[in-house]
Amino acid sequence: MKESFFRTNKNSDVCIMSVQMFADVILPLPLHDKFTYLVAPGFEPNMKVGIRVVVQFGARKFFSALVFRLHNQPPEGDFELKEIEAVLDQEPIVNHAQIIAWEWVANYYCCSLGEVYKAALPSALKLESQSNICVNPNFETTGELNGEETALLMMLQGKGQANIREINQFLGKKSSYATLKILLEKNAILMEEKLKESYKPKTVSMIRLAKEVSSPDEIQLALESLKKARKQSELLTYFLSATIFHQEPKTSLLKKELLEQAGVSEAVLKALIDKKILENESVEIGRLEMNHSADQYLYELNEVQEKTLLELKQAFRSNRPVLLHGVTSSGKTEIYIKLIEEVLAEGKQVLYLVPEIGLTSQLITRLKRAFGDRAGIYHSKFNDAERVEIWFNILHDKKDSYQVVVGARSAVFLPFKMLGLIIVDEEHENSYKQFDPAPRYNARDLAIVLGQIHKSPVLLGTATPSFESYYNVKLDKYALVELNERFQGIEMPEIVVADIRKATRQRQMKSLLTPSLFEEMKLALENNEQVILFQNRRGFAPYVQCKTCGWIPKCKNCDVSLTYHKFRSGLVCHYCGHTSSLPANCGECHSEDIQTKGFGTEQIEEELGLLFPEASIARMDLDTTRAKRSFEQMIYKFENRQIDILVGTQMVTKGLDFDHVRVVGILNADQLLNYPDFRSFERSFQLMAQVSGRAGRKGKRGKVVIQSSQADHEVLQEVVDNNFIQLFNRQMHERKLFRYPPYFRLIKLVVKHKNRDRLDLGANQLADLLRKHFRNQVLGPEYPVVGRIQNWYQKEIWLKLEKSKVLNQNKRMLMDAIDQVKSLPNNGGLVIYADVDPM
Ligand SMILES: Nc1ncnc2c1ncn2[C@@H]1O[C@H](COP(=O)(O)OP(=O)(O)OP(=O)(O)O)[C@@H](O)[C@H]1O
Numbered sequence: 001m002k003e004s005f006f007r008t009n010k011n012s013d014v015c016i017m018s019v020q021m022f023a024d025v026i027l028p029l030p031l032h033d034k035f036t037y038l039v040a041p042g043f044e045p046n047m048k049v050g051i052r053v054v055v056q057f058g059a060r061k062f063f064s065a066l067v068f069r070l071h072n073q074p075p076e077g078d079f080e081l082k083e084i085e086a087v088l089d090q091e092p093i094v095n096h097a098q099i100i101a102w103e104w105v106a107n108y109y110c111c112s113l114g115e116v117y118k119a120a121l122p123s124a125l126k127l128e129s130q131s132n133i134c135v136n137p138n139f140e141t142t143g144e145l146n147g148e149e150t151a152l153l154m155m156l157q158g159k160g161q162a163n164i165r166e167i168n169q170f171l172g173k174k175s176s177y178a179t180l181k182i183l184l185e186k187n188a189i190l191m192e193e194k195l196k197e198s199y200k201p202k203t204v205s206m207i208r209l210a211k212e213v214s215s216p217d218e219i220q221l222a223l224e225s226l227k228k229a230r231k232q233s234e235l236l237t238y239f240l241s242a243t244i245f246h247q248e249p250k251t252s253l254l255k256k257e258l259l260e261q262a263g264v265s266e267a268v269l270k271a272l273i274d275k276k277i278l279e280n281e282s283v284e285i286g287r288l289e290m291n292h293s294a295d296q297y298l299y300e301l302n303e304v305q306e307k308t309l310l311e312l313k314q315a316f317r318s319n320r321p322v323l324l325h326g327v328t329s330s331g332k333t334e335i336y337i338k339l340i341e342e343v344l345a346e347g348k349q350v351l352y353l354v355p356e357i358g359l360t361s362q363l364i365t366r367l368k369r370a371f372g373d374r375a376g377i378y379h380s381k382f383n384d385a386e387r388v389e390i391w392f393n394i395l396h397d398k399k400d401s402y403q404v405v406v407g408a409r410s411a412v413f414l415p416f417k418m419l420g421l422i423i424v425d426e427e428h429e430n431s432y433k434q435f436d437p438a439p440r441y442n443a444r445d446l447a448i449v450l451g452q453i454h455k456s457p458v459l460l461g462t463a464t465p466s467f468e469s470y471y472n473v474k475l476d477k478y479a480l481v482e483l484n485e486r487f488q489g490i491e492m493p494e495i496v497v498a499d500i501r502k503a504t505r506q507r508q509m510k511s512l513l514t515p516s517l518f519e520e521m522k523l524a525l526e527n528n529e530q531v532i533l534f535q536n537r538r539g540f541a542p543y544v545q546c547k548t549c550g551w552i553p554k555c556k557n558c559d560v561s562l563t564y565h566k567f568r569s570g571l572v573c574h575y576c577g578h579t580s581s582l583p584a585n586c587g588e589c590h591s592e593d594i595q596t597k598g599f600g601t602e603q604i605e606e607e608l609g610l611l612f613p614e615a616s617i618a619r620m621d622l623d624t625t626r627a628k629r630s631f632e633q634m635i636y637k638f639e640n641r642q643i644d645i646l647v648g649t650q651m652v653t654k655g656l657d658f659d660h661v662r663v664v665g666i667l668n669a670d671q672l673l674n675y676p677d678f679r680s681f682e683r684s685f686q687l688m689a690q691v692s693g694r695a696g697r698k699g700k701r702g703k704v705v706i707q708s709s710q711a712d713h714e715v716l717q718e719v720v721d722n723n724f725i726q727l728f729n730r731q732m733h734e735r736k737l738f739r740y741p742p743y744f745r746l747i748k749l750v751v752k753h754k755n756r757d758r759l760d761l762g763a764n765q766l767a768d769l770l771r772k773h774f775r776n777q778v779l780g781p782e783y784p785v786v787g788r789i790q791n792w793y794q795k796e797i798w799l800k801l802e803k804s805k806v807l808n809q810n811k812r813m814l815m816d817a818i819d820q821v822k823s824l825p826n827n828g829g830l831v832i833y834a835d836v837d838p839m
């Protein structure tokens with residue numbers, strides 16, 4: 001692939017002027033064809049792979065397309081070729097390595113290059129004719145605009161906003177992309193997407209001393225002037241003690257924190273600001289948290305870690321991905337930091353993938369300490385301008401900007417130039433897989449492809465490897481490095497299983513807690529130590545039910561029962577967000593006896609309040625961390641022991657690093673074990689081992705209590721023994737027997753329609769067609785666990801394919817079958833997509 005790409009490029013370099021040049025372009029559309037346009041002789045010198053051009057597609061639509069191949073072969077067929085309308089870039093905005101990666105994604109995950117292009121580029125780099133344009137309210141006119149640009153701005157100002165067609169009309173041009181691009185670059189206009197993201201830089205109010213109060217004498221004067229204003233004087237004194245007179249001096253404080261900690265009202269602060277003693281400053285946060293200085297707290301590796309580091313470097317030499325299987329709290333992150341240091345010293349870039357960027361504030365702090373502004377986050381939630389800026393910094397490998405990019409899966413699409421290391425942290429996490437929309441890629445697997453393209457080492461790190469990766473080790477495709485000792489030689493936590501059934505029978509349950517968990521918690525709290533409780537369900541109760549007739553309220557848009565959220569005193573659909581009030585009577589028999597069933601984090605929090613009235617309890621789940629910074633604040637409070645018990649969903653299992661957690665409780669392991677999926681044991685093990693790993697990380701050994709009503713379940717025993725290998729061997733046997741990954745390749749085909757009968761028809765047509773070729777490798781169609789979401793009925797067809805070399809052929813066959821079914825009469829409203837290696 002790589003070779004042909006470069007060859008074509010070379011051909012175009014040597015082409016003689018009399019030969020016609022053609023450009024194959026990628027359009028941001030879900031179409032599988034390739035699109036070829038004529039290059040007018042005038043444009044030829046400017047043509048390069050990786051630049052954007054404007055092309056017409058369909059009757060009236062214009063797109064910014066990306067040139068991905070230049071050549072001299074006229075396309076076959078008898079149709080009129082269109083010409084490229086305009087050239088948008090002088091230099092490529094996408095590099096060769098990316099295009100190779102994109103082609104791999106499109107082929108492997110059965111989607112179009114256009115879909116990859118759409119996912120990869122920040123939206124400001126993809127003008128589409130549907131985009132709405134308006135004036136940037138922050139733009140200050142300078143003399144730099146020409147007549148046309150000024151006229152357009154005035155029009156937009158008057159009209160509020162306009163789409164690209166209206167702008168074309170206004171300018172009397174077939175395409176106004178070139179003009180818009182200039183205005184975008186000058187920050188004079190904004191695109192609709194930005195507005196939707198409520199384009200406001202994230203800011204916080206910081207309080208600092210006013211300019212008038214900068215010398216010790218001036219501070220003294222200010223304090224004296226406040227003698228009669230006691231509150232103001234207190235506030236200023238507090239401020240000084242927490243900033244310039246603090247043992248770690250700072251210049252400013254968060255306004256919110258200042259008011260809270262000084263315990264004064266906003267009016268007092270305002271008085272000091274009015275007196276020009278303090279001042280308020282709006283500071284942008286997020287990506288621009290620059291000016292961290294580095295190298296403050298670099299740790300030395302201990303002997304075991306040092307040895308592991310050497311082994312890793314050795315393993316990289318085999319040019320295979322390396323799996324680091326290291327127990328929780330063994331210091332994997334510290335080892336990564338050392339590796340990164342060395343790569344940076346060689347002047348190369350590092351990609352550090354994490355499963356969820358929102359949950360990594362502790363990691364970011366550690367990296368910032370080590371690398372200062374050379375480490376930064378790339379987040380798909382950043383606004384466009386920020387993302388574009390990062391894009392170009394990385395494309396041009398600007399040394400004064402990010403060299404270490406920490407990002408969730410979308411960071412694999414950045415235009416790296418000189419990748420020297422790719423780290424995939426917690427490689428087993430399923431959030432590496434993109435679920436919707438296409439491309440439905442797994443960032444871990446794409447990272448491995450990137451490693452090949454860039455000839456860069458790839459390190460997969462985890463305490464609980466995915467079966468896929470571990471199997472690749474067995475096949476010698478990956479190298480394995482193991483680290484079996486916790487930092488400071490602390491023992492792995494002691495894990496016990498508590499039998500819910502027995503405790504219930506003997507009436508010993510304390511609300512949701514078995515006696516053993518209750519006693520351990522009590523002891524920990526008495527010793528001023530902390531507790532983490534894990535329950536993988538948010539809300540108060542997973543569902544409510546009529547005690548008389550068994551009726552369960554369901555979502556009106558989806559085929560699922562509604563979850564009861566007490567704090568909102570209502571029922572919520574976790575699929576579509578639909579809410580309704582808790583019914584007073586049963587919808588069937590009108591009985592008033594409605595009861596909640598099961599328990600979620602909210603209920604646990606409430607019950608704990610009764611069991612441990614002295615303890616400070618916090619809940620960490622999707623509902624409590626929606627607000628900006630709420631996650632960080634909770635982490636901060638837990639770190640500072642303002643919280644004794646932290647109850648949470650999966651969020652508490654991921655990489656948290658606290659020093660004083662003595663006890664971890666898993667409230668209901670049954671839910672994990674009984675989940676209907678072939679991976680449920682693998683996942684149960686990962687989740688339980690990970691959350692257990694939060695206990696006893698510093699100082700003293702931790703204790704874990706797993707509550708279950710299947711106390712002798714073999715997976716629980718494997719968690720207790722930390723025996724990954726046994727679990728792996730046992731499960732792999734079944735995977736082989738029932739033809740599951742990693743032995744077989746799964747492709748899930750999702751068929752959707754708003755009409756149930758049409759869905760049935762379409763799904764059967766597709767399955768029949770597929771059976772002709774794939775025979776008994778086709779399963780279904782069947783309704784998944786939730787057969788209707790947001791009023792879309794859906795069915796699934798599963799392909800279990802042998803791992804063979806003809807995979808690409810098979811995929812082509814598959815895509816053809818999908819296209820064929822879609823184009824059958826009456827199948828207009830049918831949506832079909834493929835999900836390769838679904839999770
Ligand atoms: N060499 C070292 N010097 C000082 N502190 C260390 C060292 N190695 C590890 N630590 C500390 O020990 C704790 C655990 O290390 P770290 O978080 O890197 O482990 P991990 O293997 O990444 O854990 P997990 O897989 O559970 O996330 C951290 O607080 C870390 O700062």
Ligand SMILES: [Zn+2]
Pocket residue numbers: 555556557558573574575576577578790
């Ligand atoms: Zn719903």
